[in-house]
Amino acid sequence: MNKCRLLTNNITKKIPSMASATALMTALVVVLYLGFFQDLSGTRISLHDAVEQQDDSHITPTSQISKQRHFWSKCVRDNSVESISGFDTLPDHIKNFLYYQHCLHFPMLLDTPHKCGGPKGSAKVFLLLVIKSSPMNYDRREVLRNTWAKERLQNGVWIRRLFISGTQDDGYNKKRLNRLLALEQRKYNDILQWDFHDSFFNLTLKQILFLEWMERNCPHVRFMLNGDDDVFANTDNMILYLKNLPDNNGSKHLYVGDVIKGAKPIRSPNSKYYIPTQVHNSGPYPAYCGGGGFLLSGYTALIMYNMSHSTPLLPIDDVYLAMCLDKAGLHPESHLGVKTSGLYIPDAKADRYDPCYFREMLLVHRFLSVNMYVMWHDIQNPDLNCSPSSVL
Ligand SMILES: *[C@@H]1O[C@H](CO)[C@@H](O)[C@H](O)[C@H]1NC(C)=O
Ligand SMILES: *[C@@H]1O[C@H](CO)[C@@H](O)[C@H](O)[C@H]1NC(C)=O
Ligand SMILES: *[C@@H]1O[C@H](CO)[C@@H](O)[C@H](O)[C@H]1NC(C)=O
DSSP, X not given: OHHHHHHHHHHHHTOOSHHHHHHHHHHHHHHHHHHHXXXXXXXXXXXXXXXXXXXXXXXXXXXXXXXXXTSOOOOOOOGGGGGSTTGGGSOHHHHHHHHHTTOOOOOEEEOOTTTTSHHHHGGGEEEEEEEEOOTTOHHHHHHHHTTTTOOEEETTEEEEEEEEEEEOSSHHHHHHHHHHHHHXXXXXXXXXXXXXXXXXXXXXXXXXXXXXXXXXXXXXXXXEEEEETTEEEOHHHHHHHHHTOTTOSSSSOOEEEOEEOSOOOBOOTTSTTBOOTTTOOSSSOOOEEOTTEEEEEHHHHHHHHHHHTTSOOOSOHHHHHHHHHHHTTOOOEEOTTEETTOOOOSOTXXXXXXXXXXXXXXXXXXXXXXXXXXXXXXHTOTTOOOOGGGOO
């Protein structure tokens, strides 16, 4: 925007006559207009795209999805969804999803474009940790930075870390939380933040925005862990597992986690996962990896993104990503070391935080921050003595 201001000064000083003044003002408006789009979207956008967007903005049913997601401008609410039968009876968060589901581009507030050493260098990143985190979850991020998500050379390969985030709250609170993330960014350089409301039903949006970023900035990354900020991930084990894959260096399909099969849309309005027929009308979901955390190859992530262009949004992100892959004929694979619905320990008297359980795992969902540091320390202890019976 500074450039624009300089231009303004130069232009206004030189006005010779009314006619050329008009021409100059017109030019200025065009320059500001283009600058506006460039600044806010953070990506290239042609005037052609911008004009096309304006034409479409008042007719934005789902059929327009694939066309609209190629560019960004301030996205307007699609009121035509109110004519969907039963719309009035839907809970507010579902209405909101329907109103805004065509909005797939948001300006980036924080970027780390060189996280992978540029697109060409990105093959050097072996495991990229992609952690969904809301601005409020400062304590979780801080603990992860000091434990399993530490950036490091592990077993000869690089681990890198990114938190992906939207915004929370409004007005002053939103600004303060954005300032928190900006301060963290200055210190750690590990955040991607877009200016959309970070809610459960916007997680799919978050994933798509990340995949778009990844295709641009990190297309050759070998593997990724995609997960929540409240999991315990044994990243040392993940490296061992991934390095020992026969015949896959990230250039082939990999989508591994806690696989959920035969799940159907939940039609009970009280559930967090409620999906009314107005949002998704077909039968069971494809098999998917629970979103607490799963591993995927760079190859698979690019296909996911590609397929998302033609896959109508479903606001449950882990199911949605599986739908995209399903379209390409790619399926998840189960790994017993990934426990996204928690660790089941048969003996009620046993210590739930026995490091012997966690030493053998890849990932366990729902792990309190306060226990993370000790656990991460304990599982690295070479003297840790685990009897066979204490291993699940
Ligand atoms: C998703 O984010 C957009 C942009 O902030 C917002 O308008 C919309 O209401 C959000 N949707 C949900 C379901 O929270
Ligand atoms: C990964 O393996 C494929 C063969 O499956 C090979 O063509 C490619 O060069 C390898 N990539 C890297 C970065 O080693
Ligand atoms: C993306 O999909 C299109 C067809 O839908 C295909 O032509 C293209 O090769 C795909 N690209 C990748 C990277 O899979």
